[in-house]
Amino acid sequence: MTGATNETDGTGDPSVTEEATGVTGVTGVTGVTVATRADGTGRTPRSFAGEDPFPLALWAEAVYSRRAIPATLASGYPAPGTADAEPDPLPHGPRLQLVSPPLDLVPPADSPAALTDPAVLSALLHYSYGLLQHDLTPGGWPLHRAVASARCRYPSELTLVTPTAAFRFDPLHHQLVVLTGSVTGDQANDQEGDRTGDGGGDPGTSRFIVITSRFARTARLYGGYAPRLCAQEAGMLLGAVHLVAAALGLRTRPGQDQETLRVLCADRLPDAVEHPMGYLEILRSVEQPADPTWPPPDLAPALRARHSGAAIFDPVPTPSPRALLTDLGAALAAAPFTGFSSHLLVQRVAGFPPGHYVHSDGRLRQVSDGDPLELLEQTGQTEGRVSVNFRSTACTAYIAVRRGTAVARYGADAFRRLHLTAGAAAHLLCVVAARHGLSARIHNGYDAAVAERLLGLTPGEETVLFQVAIGTARPGAAFRIPVVF
Numbered sequence: 001m002t003g004a005t006n007e008t009d010g011t012g013d014p015s016v017t018e019e020a021t022g023v024t025g026v027t028g029v030t031g032v033t034v035a036t037r038a039d040g041t042g043r044t045p046r047s048f049a050g051e052d053p054f055p056l057a058l059w060a061e062a063v064y065s066r067r068a069i070p071a072t073l074a075s076g077y078p079a080p081g082t083a084d085a086e087p088d089p090l091p092h093g094p095r096l097q098l099v100s101p102p103l104d105l106v107p108p109a110d111s112p113a114a115l116t117d118p119a120v121l122s123a124l125l126h127y128s129y130g131l132l133q134h135d136l137t138p139g140g141w142p143l144h145r146a147v148a149s150a151r152c153r154y155p156s157e158l159t160l161v162t163p164t165a166a167f168r169f170d171p172l173h174h175q176l177v178v179l180t181g182s183v184t185g186d187q188a189n190d191q192e193g194d195r196t197g198d199g200g201g202d203p204g205t206s207r208f209i210v211i212t213s214r215f216a217r218t219a220r221l222y223g224g225y226a227p228r229l230c231a232q233e234a235g236m237l238l239g240a241v242h243l244v245a246a247a248l249g250l251r252t253r254p255g256q257d258q259e260t261l262r263v264l265c266a267d268r269l270p271d272a273v274e275h276p277m278g279y280l281e282i283l284r285s286v287e288q289p290a291d292p293t294w295p296p297p298d299l300a301p302a303l304r305a306r307h308s309g310a311a312i313f314d315p316v317p318t319p320s321p322r323a324l325l326t327d328l329g330a331a332l333a334a335a336p337f338t339g340f341s342s343h344l345l346v347q348r349v350a351g352f353p354p355g356h357y358v359h360s361d362g363r364l365r366q367v368s369d370g371d372p373l374e375l376l377e378q379t380g381q382t383e384g385r386v387s388v389n390f391r392s393t394a395c396t397a398y399i400a401v402r403r404g405t406a407v408a409r410y411g412a413d414a415f416r417r418l419h420l421t422a423g424a425a426a427h428l429l430c431v432v433a434a435r436h437g438l439s440a441r442i443h444n445g446y447d448a449a450v451a452e453r454l455l456g457l458t459p460g461e462e463t464v465l466f467q468v469a470i471g472t473a474r475p476g477a478a479f480r481i482p483v484v485f
């Protein structure tokens with residue numbers, strides 16, 4: 001392999017450096033200062049804050065290219081113009097200690113699952129977004145949560161909203177922070193909430209998990225590229241909550257609706273610094289999952305083991321078990337949203353000849369056979385360099401969505417919606433890989449236009465939003481230990 005890149009050096013294209021020399025800072029509506037251009041290229045400087053968090057230009061700036069990434073990313077220093085101080089990580093308020101999370105994720109033995117059960121609430125939050133691993137490697141990113149996050153910035157925030165109160169999850173302390181409402185000793189579970197029925201999406205009577213995003217946290221490194229990462233990660237978190245809830249026997253209704261989000265967030269969340277992204281309504285519990293194989297009984301250990309691999313993704317070229325693909329099929333069929341397809345470029349998975357497969361609408365079909373290495377190396381490039389060592393990966397997934405139709409219908413908001421859909425699926429890929437002892441690396445170093453062409457996507461309609469490389473991790477320098485509360 002030559003030229004594999006990771007995040008730290010993924011911006012080596014001279015054009016990026018050139019552009020970034022003209023970067024200046026502007027302060028957005030929220031008071032967050034972000035990098036913009038003064039390079040005379042004709043592109044309009046913009047802020048990601050305020051009314052329009054995902055302007056249409058973001059597709060060109062952050063999906064079809066990585067122009068929005070400032071050159072400082074390579075050094076790890078804050079993006080030009082961003083505030084030096086870390087944005088306040090959590091709001092102040094009374095704190096409620098959650099009970100210790102269980103070691104397994106199974107529905108309660110003697111009663112229907114409900115958030116009124118402290119063990120269920122604790123498990124849901126911990127295995128969706130909790131702190132699961134401590135990496136002691138000097139100079140590394142020490143804290144790793146249940147979902148992946150670009151450079152461990154974790155811009156997403158998770159809030160439990162009940163009819164009378166709102167609680168922010170603090171993963172570091174495994175606590176809830178009371179945002180609004182008064183709370184007695186019975187913490188977040190003293191309402192009727194999800195026991196009262198399906199609720200019909202009414203914020204006045206139901207319980208919701210609301211996902212918001214603090215762009216500024218990621219923008220400190222990624223500048224104007226942050227909204228893309230934040231949208232991806234919000235989708236992944238939504239997928240995580242949906243999955244863990246199902247394993248606990250809770251049924252959820254995932255949602256993207258702007259108006260519901262607005263009502264859920266109004267007067268409850270620190271709206272000046274957070275963008276509402278998505279939500280899940282907690283419904284009546286289910287005793288029998290639709291598919292008995294998914295979520296799997298060993299989900300908790302899989303989530304505790306999930307990881308993205310070493311800085312350079314360079315796995316051992318050993319065959320992965322056949323169950324990797326059958327499991328992927330079951331997981332994707334249970335994804336919170338439909339309307340995506342997962343293109344699987346299979347190199348070494350037992351029982352599956354190398355080739356191009358597509359999983360969509362709950363079905364896996366083979367598109368072509370033969371080693372997909374050339375396709376991968378042409379597609380998976382970060383500014384001219386191959387992003388990961390595709391010569392030893394087991395399988396790489398590209399998650400595609402129907403951008404043309406979504407933009408026609410939702411305009412700029414299509415960006416948030418499509419990233420929620422694709423992000424949720426991407427997290428499932430990571431979890432399935434972990435279940436089979438593999439690491440999965442989300443890597444944004446791919447050329448979306450090349451991917452569209454080589455994967456045979458519908459021109460002008462379909463777009464790739466995620467590249468996920470999967471393989472057997474090599475023993476590396478990292479020393480991660482599990483976190484136990």
Ligand SMILES: Cc1cc2nc3c(=O)[nH]c(=O)nc-3n(C[C@H](O)[C@H](O)[C@H](O)COP(=O)(O)O)c2cc1C
Nearest residue numbers: 006007144148149150151232307308442443444445
């Ligand atoms: C949306 C997203 C984009 C990412 N993009 C890249 C990338 O371009 N290059 C890279 O090396 N890693 C990338 N990563 C991987 C993260 O750096 C990795 O998830 C993080 O180090 C956390 O490690 P963990 O998943 O093992 O906890 C990305 C992760 C996410 C969630």
